[in-house]
Amino acid sequence: MTLKRLIVISTFAALIVISTFIQIPVPPVSFTLQTMMIILIGLLLRPVDAFLSVTVYLLIGFIGVPVFTSGGGMGAVFLPTGGFLLGFPWVALGISFFKSKTKFIPRDLLVIFIFGLGMVYLFGIIGFILATNQTMMQALILFIPYYGFDLIKIAIAYVVYLSIPKELIQRIRMN
Known part of the structure; x- marks a missing residue:
């Protein structure tokens, strides 16, 4: 793996951290810009690099650095946002x-x-149900306000992606 590739992966992991702290704290799950950043990473990076960038963010949090809305540590996966x-x-x-x-x-x-809403909420709601013992219907209803916010984040992420010149995206993806 080249140094440039490591820098790109690390930079996008850092951008997820920043997006986590841009939030509206609302129990039980804060509104953040994480989903928007995850979508942008998927749009901008090659598949393995996108996966690694998010995984680096998670590993940093799992070792205890407070980069999640709930802080840090492995226990975060057992909280309502773990999924x-x-x-x-x-x-x-x-x-x-x-x-x-x-x-x-x-x-x-x-x-x-499919991925930015469907898969996010598939993992998220299952994790939420396991952490809170709520029913599927209760969780689906609870997250109604979040769906609209995520639609806005999707729109912003895609507009940003469309506005980035193809040449710059190719430079980001190069080894």
Whole structure:
């Protein structure tokens, strides 16, 4: 692995940390910009690099550095937001792998909705249910306000992605 690639992966992991602390604290799950950053990582990086970038973020948190909304440590996976955290690497990987290579909007939006909403909430709600002993219906209803916020984050992430010149994206992805 080249030094440039390590720097890119580390930089995007750091951007996830920043996006975590841009939040509106609302129990039981704060509104953050994490999902938007995970989507951007999936759009900008190659699949393995997208996965590694998010995994580096998680590993930093799991060793105790307070980079999650709940702080740090392995115990974060057992909290209401743990499912979201565990799903993030797979979301970034899926978006990166299945997105179009030419910024074809219909395909990209479909991929982002499947992974950026579908997979995020599949992992997130399952983790939330396990941590809180709520029913599936209670969890689905509880997260209604979050769905709208995530739609806005998806739109922002995709507009940012579309505005980045293809040449710059290619430079980011190069070894």
